[in-house]
Amino acid sequence: MRTWDSEQVGMEGDRQLVGTGKAAAAVGVNPATLWRWERDGHVAAETRTVGGQLRWNIDDLRRQIEAITDTPPTTGPNDVPAGGSEVVGGWDVTHGVGLTALIVAAARAEEAKRPDALAVDRFAAGFVQAAEPAMALAAVDGPVWSAFVGMMAVRTRALDTLILDATTAGIDQIVVPAAGLDARAYRLPWPSGVTVYEIDQPGVLAFKQRVLSDSGAVPHSRYQPVACDLRHDWPSALHTVGFTSTAPTAWLVEGLLPYLSPEVEADLFARITELSAPGSRIGIETLDLVAADEWMHTTAARGFEAATGCVLAEIWDTRRRAAATDVLREHGWQTRSRELGELGAELGRAPTGPAADMARLAAIVDAQRS
Ligand SMILES: C[S@@+](CC[C@H](N)C(=O)[O-])C[C@H]1O[C@@H](n2cnc3c(N)ncnc32)[C@H](O)[C@@H]1O
Known part of the structure; x- marks a missing residue:
């Protein structure tokens, strides 16, 4: 991951980068959830500012989320109550x-x-x-x-x-x-x-x-x-x-x-x-x-x-x-x-x-x- 020297939302090459709050809102999850997904290695930010803040490319993030969910669920859809409030690896549109x-x-x-x-x-x-x-x-x-x-x-x-x-x-x-x-x-x-x-x-x-x-x-x-x-x-x-x-x-x-x-x-x-x-x-x-x-x-x-x-x-x-x-x-x-x-x-x-x-x-x- 390269570092990027501004706290502001900006560009990396011709790709627009946004902070965790904006990225989370764009994909519809809580910022804390996105931060946790990144920490646990489910998704990767495009870069990090010198101050350590994550910067995201939204299109990339969507692709990564699709990839996480690109495996068939091992249980029936809604019959087994899912534990906890974390959603990583639900289903995609092909299963x-x-x-x-x-x-x-x-x-x-x-x-x-x-x-x-x-x-x-x-x-x-x-x-x-x-x-x-x-x-x-x-x-x-x-x-x-x-x-x-x-x-x-x-x-x-x-x-x-x-x-x-x-x-x-x-x-x-x-x-x-x-x-x-x-x-x-x-x-x-x-x-x-x-x-x-x-x-x-x-x-x-x-x-x-x-x-x-x-x-x-x-x-x-x-x-x-x-x-x-x-x-x-x-x-x-x-x-x-x-x-x-x-x-x-x-x-x-x-x-x-x-x-x-x-x-x-x-x-x-x-x-x-x-x-x-x-x-x-x-x-x-x-x-x-x-x-x-x-x-x-x-x-x-x-x-x-x-x-x-x-x-x-x-x-x-x-x-x-x-x-x-x-x-x-x-x-x-x-x-x-x-x-x-x-x-x-x-x-x-x-x-x-x-x-x-x-x-x-x-x-x-x-x-x-x-
Ligand atoms: C038959 S599709 C209907 C989609 C849409 N309402 C329509 O009519 O085009 C069923 C949808 O229910 C969603 N779904 C079923 N159980 C769900 C759950 N526990 N949480 C979130 N979405 C769920 C599926 O992901 C799927 O998109």
Whole structure:
């Protein structure tokens, strides 16, 4: 490591260098965490000032974080409670539950090609192209994959509408737990003053930011990644980067619940409620776990696995738990739930064939806190 003779943020050759606070904020971790990762040899700073302070190149740091997480997890995604609050070596977008983020991006890329697309995500294809190893998408012209693309399109559109409605009502804090490769911060026409906080594993967010930054994409809101495992203390991580629980928040919980254990899911809703000032709103995709258990053993599920290489039986946790709507009502939210199939019909995309079976599994819950 070469030393650099100023305490200020500056340039090393043509590469911009920043201090630990800025670097940590850019990748969404606490400065103390980044400092500890460096001390323990997980990542290396570009240089050190004569006064001993670390200087970072953010693009390099993102690559290093991706590399740390570039190994398959040895346990199931969310079934074994992780110990401690340190997150080094979560998952990336090519393995296990992380791969599901890439699969959803592939579906959004497919939808974006349609002249009558329900949501045009022009960033989605870039994620699929950048993934290494490349995603083994097979049989993507089959009926099950088409059904899945349709479902993702309806869910994306329904939640786009919900979240933009929330900002029209004056909410300017958006939090997306398990954001994956959702590009809403870059894609939606946010009113000025909105901040989008995205929570996911460090490797997932580092990959996403690298691909977006390489393509020159600029967020349409203030954008703040929060690199944290949802089984850990994510509320503290959120507060550290400027979130306030005194103002109303709009939350998006999309494509997450089936990967959580009953305990982690209960904890998620309790924490969201604690952080939600009156006037907050939440959009959630729920899955009927009894129906999902049956669906996992159907030919359609085999078709999904063949197309995507993702075995849902290995990553869905279908242990029974109280319905999200009941839990939210107990926490004081008013809820409304609609089946994805019903929403699709309203948008001119009534599901048929394998799509109808898949759409019956899922619903979108819209909840408000007064
Ligand atoms: C199916 S993807 C959905 C991503 C995004 N919401 C969307 O709809 O495009 C599931 C996401 O949940 C994230 N996830 C699951 N369990 C998590 C945990 N314990 N901590 C952080 N992220 C988690 C994964 O990393 C992945 O990005």
